[in-house]
Amino acid sequence: MKQFDAIIIGAGPAGMMATIRAAERKRKVLLIERNDTPGKKLLISGKGRCNLTNSCDIEDFLKKFSESRNFLRNSFAKFFNADLMSFFENAHLKLKTERDGRVFPESDRSGDILNVLKLKLKTKNIKVLLGERVREIIIKNKKIKGVLTYSRKHFLTTHIAITTGALSYPGTGSMGEGYRIAEKLGHEIIPLKPALSPILIKERFTRDWQGIGLKNVHLTLFAGGKKIDERFGEMLFTHFGLSGPIILDISASAYDALQLKNEVTITINFEPALDYKKLNARLLREFKASPRKSIKNIFKNILPQGIIRRFLEYCSINGNKSTSQITTEERERLIKGLFGLRLTVKGVMPIKDGIVTRGGVNTKEINPKTMESRLVKGLFFAGEVIDIDAGTGGYNMQAAFSTGWVCGDNI
Numbered sequence: 001m002k003q004f005d006a007i008i009i010g011a012g013p014a015g016m017m018a019t020i021r022a023a024e025r026k027r028k029v030l031l032i033e034r035n036d037t038p039g040k041k042l043l044i045s046g047k048g049r050c051n052l053t054n055s056c057d058i059e060d061f062l063k064k065f066s067e068s069r070n071f072l073r074n075s076f077a078k079f080f081n082a083d084l085m086s087f088f089e090n091a092h093l094k095l096k097t098e099r100d101g102r103v104f105p106e107s108d109r110s111g112d113i114l115n116v117l118k119l120k121l122k123t124k125n126i127k128v129l130l131g132e133r134v135r136e137i138i139i140k141n142k143k144i145k146g147v148l149t150y151s152r153k154h155f156l157t158t159h160i161a162i163t164t165g166a167l168s169y170p171g172t173g174s175m176g177e178g179y180r181i182a183e184k185l186g187h188e189i190i191p192l193k194p195a196l197s198p199i200l201i202k203e204r205f206t207r208d209w210q211g212i213g214l215k216n217v218h219l220t221l222f223a224g225g226k227k228i229d230e231r232f233g234e235m236l237f238t239h240f241g242l243s244g245p246i247i248l249d250i251s252a253s254a255y256d257a258l259q260l261k262n263e264v265t266i267t268i269n270f271e272p273a274l275d276y277k278k279l280n281a282r283l284l285r286e287f288k289a290s291p292r293k294s295i296k297n298i299f300k301n302i303l304p305q306g307i308i309r310r311f312l313e314y315c316s317i318n319g320n321k322s323t324s325q326i327t328t329e330e331r332e333r334l335i336k337g338l339f340g341l342r343l344t345v346k347g348v349m350p351i352k353d354g355i356v357t358r359g360g361v362n363t364k365e366i367n368p369k370t371m372e373s374r375l376v377k378g379l380f381f382a383g384e385v386i387d388i389d390a391g392t393g394g395y396n397m398q399a400a401f402s403t404g405w406v407c408g409d410n411i
């Protein structure tokens with residue numbers, strides 16, 4: 001049995017940052033990770049590129065979080081996007097900022113982010129124990145004594161951080177174990193739901209569109225006929241329905257609406273930059289320029305090739321008709337379809353398939369200035385195990401790093 005100043009459970013972004021920061025403060029830290037390697041989820045993040053943060057200002061950043069805005073304000077005030085970027089740049093890793101402020105390593109390799117973290121973990125104050133899974137936290141007379149692992153090893157300490165992540169992509173090691181451990185110590189777990197999860201669609205015709213991505217489209221989500229969410233950006237058709245950034249971003253709203261037994265629909269506006277008059281004029285122009293061409297051929301200028309046949313069927317238009325034969329009524333139907341292709345939401349993929357989990361340790365039971373539990377002295381939390389989640393764009397990773405840093409600064 002060995003004594004440490006602090007033990008951190010889980011080597012994701014939150015746990016690694018907490019460990020590094022605590023060691024900078026000369027704390028003797030043990031980082032325990034159940035996998036044989038740290039940062040398994042970080043490695044697959046951002047499609048292997050790791051969108052580590054976003055360059056937007058703090059107010060816009062906070063707006064991307066669902067319930068936890070005020071809770072995160074303190075962490076962001078202490079360690080925010082510029083601090084995180086400096087952390088990596090000072091370690092000679094070049095970063096780049098892409099569309100909508102998304103920050104990536106210049107190399108497009110998440111492994112480069114992980115390598116910096118791994119290098120910083122090689123400090124004399126830090127011991128990293130891999131392939132060891134924490135089973136429980138030992139408490140005697142209301143005081144933290146240490147941890148017990150599944151292989152029955154004990155490690156002694158008075159300060160512990162649970163940084164075990166959430167329930168999404170359990171193959172990465174984040175299997176919701178932190179919730180069980182926290183609950184046993186008296187913490188409330190806000191009910192878990194999928195967030196940033198692909199959406200299942202009732203209509204079968206979109207299956208022919210699998211693999212086709214759309215850029216610059218506008219989505220509107222309706223529940224019981226009422227608009228409840230909308231987004232502009234990129235999406236993707238899949239074999240089961242829809243995915244891509246703006247679909248993931250509306251998935252939690254769709255999930256909630258389905259739970260209330262509402263009829264949930266999505267409309268896709270393929271031409272959000274145009275109003276009715278401009279789109280009508282554009283179609284008339286195209287038709288006039290090529291009166292003998294079939295409508296399916298003309299639509300190659302308007303929609304991705306793979307979509308056209310089914311789109312025209314959706315609008316009840318014979319694709320072989322020449323543009324000169326298209327009636328005013330048919331043109332109206334095409335405009336209606338381009339402005340609002342309507343799809344019915346059948347479901348949202350389960351938590352395990354989502355990018356993040358909504359819910360987790362109740363933020364009211366954690367001191368936002370220190371990340372220490374308000375219920376158990378010496379117990380800390382950081383990262384996705386807490387009830388924090390945001391949309392796509394680097395916000396979740398920053399939240400894990402920021403809460404991890406604050407935890408390490410206080411543990």
Ligand SMILES: Cc1cc2nc3c(=O)[nH]c(=O)nc-3n(C[C@H](O)[C@H](O)[C@H](O)COP(=O)(O)OP(=O)(O)OC[C@H]3O[C@@H](n4cnc5c(N)ncnc54)[C@H](O)[C@@H]3O)c2cc1C
Binds near residue numbers: 132356400
């Ligand atoms: C496919 C995918 C892509 C993503 N892309 C992005 C992105 O580009 N940008 C972004 O901001 N966010 C992204 N996210 C979300 C982001 O990865 C997470 O929010 C972030 O990793 C959470 O960090 P964490 O440290 O809290 O938890 P995790 O990264 O989940 O790490 C928790 C660690 O704890 C370990 N652990 C669990 N239980 C135990 C135990 N009992 N004992 C020991 N160890 C344990 C796990 O093995 C794991 O290594 C993505 C998520 C997924 C699934």
